[in-house]
Amino acid sequence: MKRFLLLPLLTMLLALVSTTGSARALRALNDDTIVVRLPNQATMTLYVKDRAQLRELRNYKLDSLMLLLDTYIAQAEKASKNSSSEQVTMEFYPAKDQPGKRVPEQIRITMHNDSQTDRPAKKGERVDVTVGRVFGVTVEENSADGNDRVSVRVGSSAKSDSIRMAERKAKIEERANRPVHSNFTIDLGLNALTNKQQDQNGNSLDLRPWGSRYISFNWVYDIRLGAKGSPLYLRTGPELAFNNYMLDNNRRFVNQDGVTTLELPTEVGRNYEKSKLAVSTINLPLMLALSFRDDKGRNSFRVGAGGFVGYRLGSHTKLKYEEDGNTKKDKDRGSYNLEDFQYGLQGTMGIRGIDLFAKYSLNELFKNNRGPQAQAISFGVVLFN
Known part of the structure; x- marks a missing residue:
């Protein structure tokens, strides 16, 4: 770590230690890491890349923040014990619950259930905590040497997969909760x-x-x-x-004397490769x-009806055939x-990434x-939904 960051970090960490007991050892591991061993043999590791990231952490009173985290982690741990999922993520909003106090706007906690086969599974073996967007905490219990460890990362790019997943889920929920x-x-x-x-000629409209x-x-x-x-949802929008x-059956549309009928070709031996009526409309x-x-916050099932x-914008007929080669x-x-x-009924239904639609004209x-x-x-499929 750069020399000008070392003194503020030590001051901040010692202030934290003074609220929990004196430090037994303080050791710099590398240029951007400081390790503090607390009297109960717990270990705190702080990673800071630059002064701007340090300021983000100094915005909080760490003793109050740790008490706040402890309360939320306890709630998340209780929810994890009652869940069969591999991980449980909960979000808290201290700034809304404690208006006027200098607390984070958002705290996201992910409890992991240990799935190792060499010992019985325990709920909450690892805890990932994200405070805002730049401050993250990782708590690991039962580490290799038997000591608990707490890793504090400020603006670090080395986020765990669970934190990335929680952030993606938060973005999905944010989009989903838009009015x-x-x-x-x-x-x-x-x-x-x-x-x-x-x-009028006794011909049926076969397609x-x-x-x-x-x-x-x-x-x-x-x-x-609703809330x-x-x-x-109410779904609308122009189409x-x-x-x-x-x-089919080698017919064509003929408009004569104000009436549209279906006719065979008048030319002997002519077969229509295509004979169609094309109509463009704008719908609402x-x-x-x-x-x-x-x-996981992903869309699983959707259904809509209404x-x-x-209104018809334009229409034309088109014939395609062979003549003299x-x-x-x-x-x-x-x-x-x-x-x-035109007016009618329509509906949609979707499961995961597949959506179907159907429309029926009443007139x-x-x-x-x-x-x-x-x-x-x-009827058909919906693309890019």
Whole structure:
């Protein structure tokens, strides 16, 4: 350790020792380490990298801090003994509990259960304590030489895996506890039709399942309902959706005399490789959603249900076929007597990293008596949720 840091550290440590008893030995191990042996043979090791990190520790009265930590560790140890998990993490907020006092804003304590096979397991064999973002304490019981050790790290990069895990969990919980959470997702799936009726020519609106694709780009806003930690949300946000309805049985859409019908090709021997109706809409869903998390703070199960309204932005038909050895593509824009407004029901369900969606239109795809009657269903997976 740099020479100009040695005297302040010794002064601080001796002040701490004076509250618990005189030190039997004080020994510098290396340039950034000081070891203090207390009368009860406990050992405290202090690691400090620079003066700025030292100031972070000097902001606290160490005797009061140790008493505070002892109280919280006792609570965490009690919770650990009643848990079957390998580790138990608890968070405390002294600044909120003791307003006006010079205490840390947050203290996170992780109790580890020893899993060694050469001796009976004991709850709380190791304790990791994080005070704020820069001050960490590690307590190890039953060390190799039989003496307890306490390691105090200020701003050290040598954090234990458990502390890193606790910090990640804290970030996850912070995001999860926001009153409003926004996200961008993509729905990718297929379209199908139900309650189909024949058109005026007696033709049915049959689709190719794998060619009738659905994709939407969603700006999702989850608004928490209830107190902090409530799993209930109100979900909404605009969606830009693209529906493809790929016809089967070599049919095509024909708009004639204000009525949309299904027709065979007029050219002899022509087979359509593709014959589809493409529709783009902007939708606004409104759903109630529940989101549950596991013991590690990760999303485990999600479910949502509600409705949506949508407005048609554009539509066109597209034909693809062979003619005289050449591939032809005909594209024709128009409304084709589609309903401009759509409304219906929709729902989502997710487990771990997999989310599914389904949408069902309550009104007809085409205007009444001006096109083949059917209602649309879209279903598939949610990406980037």
